[in-house]
Amino acid sequence: MSTFSDYIVFVDESGDHGLSGINPEYPVFVLAFCIFRKEHYVTDIVPALHRFKLRHFGHDQVVLHEREIRRRFGSFSFLKYKKLNSAFIEELTQVICEAEFGLVCTVIDKQLLVDASPTMCNPYHVALGYGLERVADYLRRRRQYDTTHVVVERRGKRENIELRAEFEAIVNRFDIPLDLVFAGKGANAPGLQFADLIARPVGMHVLRPSQPNRAFDVLGSKFHRAPADGNIAGFGLTVFPETKGPDASRRGLVPTENAQSVHAI
Numbered sequence: 001m002s003t004f005s006d007y008i009v010f011v012d013e014s015g016d017h018g019l020s021g022i023n024p025e026y027p028v029f030v031l032a033f034c035i036f037r038k039e040h041y042v043t044d045i046v047p048a049l050h051r052f053k054l055r056h057f058g059h060d061q062v063v064l065h066e067r068e069i070r071r072r073f074g075s076f077s078f079l080k081y082k083k084l085n086s087a088f089i090e091e092l093t094q095v096i097c098e099a100e101f102g103l104v105c106t107v108i109d110k111q112l113l114v115d116a117s118p119t120m121c122n123p124y125h126v127a128l129g130y131g132l133e134r135v136a137d138y139l140r141r142r143r144q145y146d147t148t149h150v151v152v153e154r155r156g157k158r159e160n161i162e163l164r165a166e167f168e169a170i171v172n173r174f175d176i177p178l179d180l181v182f183a184g185k186g187a188n189a190p191g192l193q194f195a196d197l198i199a200r201p202v203g204m205h206v207l208r209p210s211q212p213n214r215a216f217d218v219l220g221s222k223f224h225r226a227p228a229d230g231n232i233a234g235f236g237l238t239v240f241p242e243t244k245g246p247d248a249s250r251r252g253l254v255p256t257e258n259a260q261s262v263h264a265i
Contacts, residue, residue: 010191014199
């Protein structure tokens with residue numbers, strides 16, 4: 001009989017991973033890995049998100065998408081009313097703030113990647129490698145040596161084959177067993193919705209660290225951190241390619257640490 005770890009990982013992205021026609025307003029690709037202890041996930045997080053949906057929609061079949069919420073269309077068109085929008089965002093922020101999970105994010109600066117790599121590597125694959133390496137470290141520290149499932153949203157047939165091959169090539173180097181699971185497109189999985197909601201605020205923080213970003217601020221206690229000094233840079237938040245010198249802070253590509261306390265997950 002197979003044995004499984006105490007954790008499950010959900011992955012989603014912000015931005016597209018294409019390297020042509022890079023959007024100067026959002027020239028990054030973000031991959032967010034939300035790491036949930038299964039006990040917390042089923043007893044606290046899933047019910048909390050469903051209660052939230054029942055209050056605001058009257059049913060729990062709506063899938064929360066950051067882009068649709070931000071643009072207030074589809075099921076979220078009612079958010080054009082300021083009072084309803086404020087209540088919705090306030091409560092959703094609180095749900096995420098109170099949830100216990102670990103967070104690993106990789107932010108790829110696509111223009112720098114193009115400049116640095118004549119071979120035009122795939123930003124998704126680069127982000128996946130950095131992210132899985134840090135997820136494995138997170139699990140290793142918690143002595144999780146049984147299989148942990150990593151859930152991503154299904155894409156096209158060719159893309160799924162390529163992603164699985166890349167995933168297996170990466171995790172074969174680890175002592176932590178990770179297994180890839182494809183969720184159906186539009187799956188109503190709370191963990192995937194958390195990852196979707198989180199990815200863009202992280203990208204915006206890296207692009208514009210001095211700009212107020214409450215959505216990022218509430219994530220401070222979730223990030224995977226260095227054991228020595230509690231820093232998130234290179235652990236919970238990796239920016240690639242790394243930018244150094246005065247250019248880095250001006251362009252917002254130096255990850256800064258939020259000083260909130262760490263959850264004992």
